[in-house]
Amino acid sequence: MRKLFYIPLTMILIGFASCTVDDGGYKDYFLISGMIPVHAVPGDTLEVIGSGFGLESESIVMALNDQDLDIIHISDTSISVKIPEYVNFNSYDLSIRRGSQSYNREYQIKDYHAPRISGIIPFGASAGDIITISGQYFPTEESKVYCFFVDYNSNPIELLEVEEFIQLKHDSIVLKIPETMPSKIQDELFGDAVFFSFDSLGIEQDQFSLHTTFR
Structure with missing residues (x-):
């Protein structure tokens, strides 16, 4: 994974x-x-x-x-x-x-464009689903794309491991989210909200929250 x-x-x-x-x-x-x-x-x-x-x-x-x-x-x-x-x-x-x-x-x-997300399909997802993110100026390296569980203020708390990256292009990213939620996730998480970012700290980049349902 x-x-x-x-x-x-x-x-x-x-x-x-x-x-x-x-x-x-x-x-x-x-x-x-x-x-x-x-x-x-x-x-x-x-x-x-x-x-x-x-x-x-x-x-x-x-x-x-x-x-x-x-x-x-x-x-x-x-x-x-x-x-x-x-x-x-x-x-x-x-x-x-x-x-x-x-x-x-x-x-x-800066001397480079900030990634810009125009949409995520599906907007609501279930564990194991394939997610398609569209936009502009996306990185094409897996090491530069991140997903976090977030708290009530949309602050990233815990990294979520992506099941699979199916596609990484400058205008679209397709990935599969895991089937189960990690057991180490704490009570401060805001439900099943997942936060996407191109910044490993989640403080400088465009933000988008996706609510998922984990089994």
């Missing part, structure tokens, strides 16, 4: 923006729930997922450090910005501001 890998989902969960609304005319907070991709290359389009953004691009300011980013699309649930072609590979302070509200987090510009 080969070691299990965990595959990140196309989206990393983030906390929500904190701040009090001032007299700028906005009645609600904006909330941030994810970013696609979880790290970018120069020239990428970064999409911020959430709610309460409104429809006026001039009301929102996004920046990497002190460099304002061009907003190319905005809706109440997402904002898309262009990462400049000339930006250096580094870690930056990504900020989102509207009125008195602000949100800040570290965001990395």
Whole structure:
């Protein structure tokens, strides 16, 4: 049985923006729930997922450090910005501001694309099932794909051993999950949820949780 890998989902969960609304005319907070991709290359389009953004691009300011980013699309649930072609590979302070509200987090510009998961079939699976993961920029080495059991906060706890890797391609991964749950799994596990990632620690990559039923 080969070691299990965990595959990140196309989206990393983030906390929500904190701040009090001032007299700028906005009645609600904006909330941030994810970013696609979880790290970018120069020239990428970064999409911020959430709610309460409104429809006026001039009301929102996004920046990497002190460099304002061009907003190319905005809706109440997402904002898309262009990462400049000339930006250096580094870690930056990504900020989102509207009125008195602000949100800040570290965001990395790297020299390679972050894996992006667009879907998993079946969404719910049983032990022994074959799982197909589709997306982009996947590694093609078994040692770089991971699966974890997770806790209530979707933090990886225990590696799950994959029964078999059937296919590893840049746009799809097909694997078979085991028939039984390891006996060493503890009570802190969140049911039968399995967490996929391309990061062995599960902290920097896109995330996707799959609920499975083990016999």
